[in-house]
Amino acid sequence: HLLLMAVVQEQDLDIATRALHEIGASVTFLSSAGGFLGRRNATLLIGLPETKEQAALDALQTACRQRIEYMTLPLEGSPMPMPAPVPVTVGGATVFVLPVERFEQI
Amino acid sequence: HLLLMAVVQEQDLDIATRALHEIGASVTFLSSAGGFLGRRNATLLIGLPETKEQAALDALQTACRQRIEYMTLPLEGSPMPMPAPVPVTVGGATVFVLPVERFEQI
Amino acid sequence: HLLLMAVVQEQDLDIATRALHEIGASVTFLSSAGGFLGRRNATLLIGLPETKEQAALDALQTACRQRIEYMTLPLEGSPMPMPAPVPVTVGGATVFVLPVERFEQI
Numbered sequence: 001h002l003l004l005m006a007v008v009q010e011q012d013l014d015i016a017t018r019a020l021h022e023i024g025a026s027v028t029f030l031s032s033a034g035g036f037l038g039r040r041n042a043t044l045l046i047g048l049p050e051t052k053e054q055a056a057l058d059a060l061q062t063a064c065r066q067r068i069e070y071m072t073l074p075l076e077g078s079p080m081p082m083p084a085p086v087p088v089t090v091g092g093a094t095v096f097v098l099p100v101e102r103f104e105q106i
Numbered sequence: 107h108l109l110l111m112a113v114v115q116e117q118d119l120d121i122a123t124r125a126l127h128e129i130g131a132s133v134t135f136l137s138s139a140g141g142f143l144g145r146r147n148a149t150l151l152i153g154l155p156e157t158k159e160q161a162a163l164d165a166l167q168t169a170c171r172q173r174i175e176y177m178t179l180p181l182e183g184s185p186m187p188m189p190a191p192v193p194v195t196v197g198g199a200t201v202f203v204l205p206v207e208r209f210e211q212i
Numbered sequence: 213h214l215l216l217m218a219v220v221q222e223q224d225l226d227i228a229t230r231a232l233h234e235i236g237a238s239v240t241f242l243s244s245a246g247g248f249l250g251r252r253n254a255t256l257l258i259g260l261p262e263t264k265e266q267a268a269l270d271a272l273q274t275a276c277r278q279r280i281e282y283m284t285l286p287l288e289g290s291p292m293p294m295p296a297p298v299p300v301t302v303g304g305a306t307v308f309v310l311p312v313e314r315f316e317q318i
């Protein structure tokens with residue numbers, strides 16, 4: 001067994017969950033936030049047999065889109081915080097595949 | 107050291123935490139939700155020495171109960187969403203035992 | 213790649229995040245609570261290459277402070293719950309370094 005921890009954008013949550021259920025994977029949602037932009041996102045815990053690893057990654061690849069978010073930075077040397085919006089690419093998904101020593105449903 | 111991640115039902119949280127403290131284990135709660143039924147549950151992070159692994163699993167086994175939840179599905183072919191409640195067994199606990207390369211209290 | 217899961221006190225969150233960004237690490241915040249004192253804290257998910265492991269631990273060491281919290285316990289044998297505040301040392305940070313089989317940004 002493996003445990004996937006996938007950080008996905010809020011907007012992709014429904015599609016990602018449905019795609020994972022379609023391959024027979026169960027999911028637990030943890031609500032989370034990104035450290036850089038501070039936006040709310042979701043961390044999915046997906047425990048599955050090794051045989052389903054690639055199918056789960058493909059499901060996330062299909063479901064999770066890349067988007068442009070903007071952050072505003074004040075201009076250097078200016079006495080005023082003048083917004084200068086900087087585009088930041090966010091997503092699809094950031095996935096960690098962790099080895100599991102033991103998986104129990106008790 | 108090992109890290110247990112255990113998804114438990116809300117109703118079992120107090121008993122599970124007390125049972126884990128009784129075996130000298132520390133717990134961090136993450137609030138979470140199930141992907142299938144959408145109900146709020148809790149994910150426990152339990153870091154402990156390998157010698158306590160079985161005791162922790164036994165504590166969760168004792169504390170976490172199986173319950174029947176109902177989900178309503180519309181009847182196929184009907185123009186009206188007619189609730190047909192389907193029983194779903196939830197719980198005791200779903201536990202992932204993860205190997206830990208390094209454990210630090212800093 | 214490795215995945216660090218670090219339970220840190222709320223008060224240290226900003227400093228810890230900034231220190232981790234300074235070493236080029238990305239962070240996801242999960243809001244969490246301690247099982248013993250019940251206080252809200254934060255669990256940081258920090259995925260990084262093995263070469264940055266020590267730098268991340270040093271960043272957390274510098275950012276996260278130890279504090280004294282008080283819990284009140286009723287006096288034994290007393291018919292009244294008489295508060296007897298007990299000092300409990302909390303923090304810096306509790307860190308689990310987990311091996312990662314596969315790290316994907318998709």
Ligand SMILES: Nc1ncnc2c1ncn2[C@@H]1O[C@@H]2COP(=O)(O)O[C@H]3[C@@H](O)[C@H](n4cnc5c(N)ncnc54)O[C@@H]3COP(=O)(O)O[C@H]2[C@H]1O
Nearest residue numbers: 007034035036037038089090091094238239240257258259
């Ligand atoms: N130090 C830095 N310098 C310049 N740009 C930076 C940066 N850290 C992040 N970014 C950019 O900002 C986006 C949002 O990052 P955030 O940390 O809010 O939100 C992140 C974070 O919550 C999580 N994440 C990504 N990589 C991670 C990692 N190695 N460990 C833990 N969480 C990660 O996934 C979310 C989306 O990440 P994604 O890479 O798609 O998108 C990132 C990336 O394009």
Ligand SMILES: Nc1ncnc2c1ncn2[C@@H]1O[C@@H]2COP(=O)(O)O[C@H]3[C@@H](O)[C@H](n4cnc5c(N)ncnc54)O[C@@H]3COP(=O)(O)O[C@H]2[C@H]1O
Nearest residue numbers: 026027028045046047113140141142143144195196197200
């Ligand atoms: N392999 C895994 N990886 C990550 N998290 C896991 C997991 N297995 C279980 N969980 C977590 O534990 C909760 C209870 O699961 P349980 O299997 O007892 O009880 C489940 C199971 O009896 C049933 N169920 C779940 N997925 C199903 C599916 N794809 N088809 C049919 N029944 C399903 O519905 C109940 C509630 O499921 P829900 O997803 O809302 O909530 C799940 C989920 O949050």
Ligand SMILES: Nc1ncnc2c1ncn2[C@@H]1O[C@@H]2COP(=O)(O)O[C@H]3[C@@H](O)[C@H](n4cnc5c(N)ncnc54)O[C@@H]3COP(=O)(O)O[C@H]2[C@H]1O
Nearest residue numbers: 132133134151152153219246247248249250301302303306
């Ligand atoms: N092995 C582990 N696995 C998972 N999470 C862990 C962990 N060790 C620590 N944590 C997390 O870090 C928080 C701070 O722990 P710390 O050991 O600094 O500070 C602890 C410790 O000094 C004390 N404490 C915890 N458990 C105790 C116990 N069973 N007996 C006596 N004192 C305890 O109370 C403070 C607050 O504990 P609390 O549980 O509220 O909050 C804990 C918990 O959320």
